[in-house]
Amino acid sequence: MRIWAIANQKGGVGKTTTVVSLGGVLASQGKRVLVMDLDPHGSLTSYFGHDPDTIEQSTFDLFMHKGRVPDGLPEQLITATSCPGLDLMPASTALATLERRMVGVDGMGLIISKTLALLWDQYDFVLLDNSPSLGVLMINSLAASQQLIVPVQTEFLAIKGLERMMHTLSMVIRSQKSNLQHLILPTMFDRRTQASLQSLRTIKQTWGDHVWKFAIPVDTKFRDASTKGVVPSDLDAVTHGVRAYKKLLETLLEKTPNG
Amino acid sequence: MRIWAIANQKGGVGKTTTVVSLGGVLASQGKRVLVMDLDPHGSLTSYFGHDPDTIEQSTFDLFMHKGRVPDGLPEQLITATSCPGLDLMPASTALATLERRMVGVDGMGLIISKTLALLWDQYDFVLLDNSPSLGVLMINSLAASQQLIVPVQTEFLAIKGLERMMHTLSMVIRSQKSNLQHLILPTMFDRRTQASLQSLRTIKQTWGDHVWKFAIPVDTKFRDASTKGVVPSDLDAVTHGVRAYKKLLETLLEKTPNG
Numbered sequence: 445m446r447i448w449a450i451a452n453q454k455g456g457v458g459k460t461t462t463v464v465s466l467g468g469v470l471a472s473q474g475k476r477v478l479v480m481d482l483d484p485h486g487s488l489t490s491y492f493g494h495d496p497d498t499i500e501q502s503t504f505d506l507f508m509h510k511g512r513v514p515d516g517l518p519e520q521l522i523t524a525t526s527c528p529g530l531d532l533m534p535a536s537t538a539l540a541t542l543e544r545r546m547v548g549v550d551g552m553g554l555i556i557s558k559t560l561a562l563l564w565d566q567y568d569f570v571l572l573d574n575s576p577s578l579g580v581l582m583i584n585s586l587a588a589s590q591q592l593i594v595p596v597q598t599e600f601l602a603i604k605g606l607e608r609m610m611h612t613l614s615m616v617i618r619s620q621k622s623n624l625q626h627l628i629l630p631t632m633f634d635r636r637t638q639a640s641l642q643s644l645r646t647i648k649q650t651w652g653d654h655v656w657k658f659a660i661p662v663d664t665k666f667r668d669a670s671t672k673g674v675v676p677s678d679l680d681a682v683t684h685g686v687r688a689y690k691k692l693l694e695t696l697l698e699k700t701p702n703g
Numbered sequence: 704m705r706i707w708a709i710a711n712q713k714g715g716v717g718k719t720t721t722v723v724s725l726g727g728v729l730a731s732q733g734k735r736v737l738v739m740d741l742d743p744h745g746s747l748t749s750y751f752g753h754d755p756d757t758i759e760q761s762t763f764d765l766f767m768h769k770g771r772v773p774d775g776l777p778e779q780l781i782t783a784t785s786c787p788g789l790d791l792m793p794a795s796t797a798l799a800t801l802e803r804r805m806v807g808v809d810g811m812g813l814i815i816s817k818t819l820a821l822l823w824d825q826y827d828f829v830l831l832d833n834s835p836s837l838g839v840l841m842i843n844s845l846a847a848s849q850q851l852i853v854p855v856q857t858e859f860l861a862i863k864g865l866e867r868m869m870h871t872l873s874m875v876i877r878s879q880k881s882n883l884q885h886l887i888l889p890t891m892f893d894r895r896t897q898a899s900l901q902s903l904r905t906i907k908q909t910w911g912d913h914v915w916k917f918a919i920p921v922d923t924k925f926r927d928a929s930t931k932g933v934v935p936s937d938l939d940a941v942t943h944g945v946r947a948y949k950k951l952l953e954t955l956l957e958k959t960p961n962g
């Protein structure tokens with residue numbers, strides 16, 4: 445099983461879009477894929493037509509057993525999506541209460557790792573969608589994953605947010621003694637504007653090898669796909685955006701050891 | 704003094720862009736304008752070339768006097784910007800620690816109101832930029848303002864975030880017994896895509912009179928302006944985006960009583 449976390453503390457940079465795009469392409473290649481929504485806002489859950497405010501079974505349930513994950517519970521929380529081969533473990537807005545509930549409780553950083561250990565032979569790939577903030581959910585996500593993908597818009601204001609994310613990452617890696625790989629993914633790249641070109645250059649100069657050599661272009665089809673509740677590759681497999689995510693997948697598959 | 708808060712719990716919807724666009728147009732019309740950054744990520748502060756990680760004087764200082772705001776302190780925290788007539792009270796990343804520091808301390812919801820009372824005759828307009836999350840800073844911002852502007856992207860996933868923001872707003876209004884007006888501002892509208900058109904229709908159907916009758920179009924000049932650290936109207940006063948914000952200002956000036 446390969447486990448990839450998609451995270452950035454800045455909002456609106458393309459995290460959920462990256463999860464559904466990569467997940468959809470992997471499923472179309474015959475892989476068994478699970479996408480998990482760890483964002484209390486539940487964009488990934490809404491994307492596939494569920495309501496995070498009223499959903500009964502969600503990733504929230506994993507945290508209600510004093511740090512243990514009962515056998516069989518993860519399977520109960522999983523549902524199919526509009527994309528064959530792609531399953532979802534949805535989020536509930538109740539996740540927003542976790543921070544307060546977990547103050548002072550030990551061992552709550554490994555819940556997602558324990559969950560995925562129980563699903564080890566059922567999925568080839570697991571993609572974790574995160575909220576734009578640092579907390580117990582993000583810690584769980586980074587602890588559970590082998591590869592971190594950090595989408596960042598190619599614009600000036602987003603670069604500051606990237607510094608913050610990298611700072612957080614190095615703190616978490618030191619405290620967990622893990623060797624989590626990370627790849628910075630330039631998104632919403634618009635080669636017509638100076639701002640986009642300049643920002644991309646700055647990102648590459650600052651973060652060197654950790655930046656993907658290409659960029660995901662601006663593509664209006666992503667919004668169309670989210671309105672229809674289908675993964676972008678099912679809407680149109682040859683648009684610029686989807687083709688870029690297919691190229692990204694090639695890079696990621698070279699990087700990640702077999703899991 | 705007219706006090707407008709710009710807020711939405713969803714990230715990346717155009718809050719900071721709305722603050723600098725409206726602020727810039729008001730300053731070009733000869734008004735004395737203050738923009739305040741209440742976002743620990745400090746996008747508005749970075750926009751004007753300051754570093755929220757290292758800045759010494761910021762909105763954070765307002766909260767360090769046990770609920771009082773000493774005479775003369777607000778003026779010390781204000782700095783000029785690249786736009787004549789537009790001043791900034793910057794943010795520090797230390798604002799992120801406020802939530803923990805304020806647990807159990809009473810009367811911390813009126814710090815911004817008290818600050819603006821001390822500046823009452825120095826500015827005609829104050830625009831409050833907020834972070835994409837609910838906490839003591841947002842409560843302060845809503846308590847201090849007369850008009851709330853809620854930018855929302857014209858896309859499916861953003862509509863769910865809008866419901867959450869409206870839910871929060873009605874809770875806060877009830878608890879503060881205020882009659883805060885609110886206007887929903889459709890942003891990043893792209894009339895070429897079905898998704899944008901459909902989302903705009905849904906937003907108008909659901910929120911009726913509280914939605915501005917027009918929309919801010921997608922315009923690449925906003926990114927260019929933020930890279931250069933100038934307000935959009937100083938970069939190019941006739942682009943689609945700036946013209947739309949000028950129209951928005953006309954609507955807002957009709958709505959807001961003299962302050």
Ligand SMILES: Nc1ncnc2c1ncn2[C@@H]1O[C@H](COP(=O)(O)OP(=O)(O)OP(=O)(O)O)[C@@H](O)[C@H]1O
Pocket residue numbers: 454455456457458459460461462483487574575576631632633660661662663664666667670685713714715856858860
């Ligand atoms: N390459 C792209 N081109 C055009 N639009 C894009 C692209 N990637 C994402 N978007 C759009 O940008 C918006 C934000 O994307 P998305 O929801 O994936 O970001 P996010 O980081 O998950 O946001 P949040 O922090 O709220 O979870 C969506 O409307 C999405 O359709």
Ligand SMILES: Nc1ncnc2c1ncn2[C@@H]1O[C@H](COP(=O)(O)OP(=O)(O)OP(=O)(O)O)[C@@H](O)[C@H]1O
Pocket residue numbers: 454455456597599601713714715716717718719720721742746833834835890891892919920921922923925926929944
């Ligand atoms: N109408 C528009 N057309 C095109 N791009 C836009 C428009 N409005 C905002 N943007 C761009 O979208 C990005 C996000 O905007 P902005 O930073 O203002 O959002 P925000 O809601 O303040 O984000 P945060 O939640 O991180 O504070 C920026 O790159 C900005 O330049």
Ligand SMILES: [Mg+2]
Pocket residue numbers: 459460461483487488573574
């Ligand atoms: Mg998301």
Ligand SMILES: [Mg+2]
Pocket residue numbers: 718719720742746747832833
């Ligand atoms: Mg902002």
